[in-house]
Amino acid sequence: MRLDQLSGIVAFLKVAETKNFTRAAAELGVTPPSLSEAVKGLEERLGIRLLNRTTRSVGLTEAGAAYLARVRPAAEEIQAAGIALAEAKDRPAGTLRLSLPWIAGPLLIEPLMGKFLAAYPDIRLDLVFDDTFVDIAAVGFDAGVRIGELLDADMIALRATGALKNAVLASPAYLAEHGTPLCPADLVDHRCIAYRFSSTRTVSQWDLVEDGREYGFTPDPHFSANTMPLVVEAAAQGVGLAYTTERLASRHLHDRSLVKVLETFCPTLDPLYVYYPSRRLVPPKLRAFLNFIRAEPN
Template identity: 40%
Template sequence: MNTRPSFDDLSAFVHVAKARSFTRAAARLGVSQSALSQTVRALEERLGLRLLTRTTRSVSPTEAGERLLQTLAPRFEDIESELAALTALRDRPAGTIRITAGEHAAVSVLEPSMNSFLNHYPDITVEIIVDYGLTDIVAERFDAGVRLGEQVAKDMVAVRIGPDMRMAVVGSPGYFQRHPKPTTPHDLTAHNCINMRLPTYGGLFPWEFEKDGREVNVRVGGQLVYNNLALRVNSALAGLGLAYMPEDQVLTHVKAGRLCRVLEDWCEPFPGYHLYYPSRRNPSPAFSALVTALRYRVA
């Protein structure tokens, strides 16, 4: 009987130990959680060591598991990098690219680019995960992430993929029949504002303004809190409060008279979205093709 661990067994352990979760690791590997758990238990039995400490809420490596993880993880990353580089020998770029992005970046920049890109590269699969948290793309095994230019870490490669942005504060005509229009950001504290909660901030997102070099952050209050673009727009259209939105998401409604814009002189442009990723010696042809396709070109 062969008691030596297989490559697949060790890879399964590395995925679980890095993800700290059987559920997340199983999703990435495309297997069931029960099958993955059985694989890791069998590995532990063959080694005669407990590698993971399991509770109802979390999974963490034991001392032996941490030692094994530190030994194996860099080697698996080297193997995956070299395998990805081998796709350069193919006639066409191929493979799966995983990107994490906020909802607005996904709908305004990434999704509009997918039609022409995927038609041109039929062997490439792009997985876009919408997440408002500032995801650690290395730990979570993403190929890249999308953030505003001012949020990209200095140790990452950053490629601009969108124009400068502006925010807009909007409300319905009906709302402003019942409430005076704010003339300064601080006036918003007297209004019913539609808030947004972001996991990274651990609370409600402050509304950020700037005018003549003066920056003002206002923590507004209101009866509604969302983490979704469409719901905030719909509630503003229904007259339920003021919304603070990316300009491109509301301009059509403003031009049609369905929404009224206020504090426009306090909403100055700021750096738009960037694709960011760790420096790689040999990026795959598929990833290089995506970066080229998404790169923003000033008209």
């Protein structure tokens, strides 16, 4: 179907309804000549006359009446769809699809998901955790969550957490048996627990800072897993040293089942951000999520 055929159908429907070209043109906000041309163009494309015109009246031909009977229900459905969208455009509802790295689960989603869904019962959350960067528009996500330094410059971003402080952790029992590392070079003499990426099966690098320079240590792990809570728990049980964000180990740090080592060598990373492609016509479900994050202490 051509675009100009749609305008011809609209013109035909309005003339059939009003039985008057001048009145139909006024209701559509166009001139009578342009309306007449639109109907004429539709008739020419269909190859049949739809309207009988005289200087005093306008009426449907037999073909026009049959055509009207077919297209009017479709036009009414289109109008009803527009009304329904207009009524729903400010109501947060529907499925909110988010792409997130694993770290956003415990740091962002777990603390707020119950309260958010209670506040917006017509919203459903569909969360996909993936450490690789995702083209959210191409894959059909409403928004994504990533560390700030990883975001594309053309994305709209909202800070969702505070800065992320990393730490090397160990249990007091492990340190009592194996000693405490004093500099990054000492790590090669220790048992290390590593996070392993599911997609590539590679071990996550430990980002450290030494003498003002970034230093990347890739452990040869004694224990590895693709879930960070298990990495932290293994450290708490004395398996070895682990590298993670401090907030993920807050419970163990509080009860002293884990302690920090090499603190001066551990960097602070950018916060997590919620990102989305455009400020224009942000869906109510996403707008509600963004406003909820703004209101939550992080």
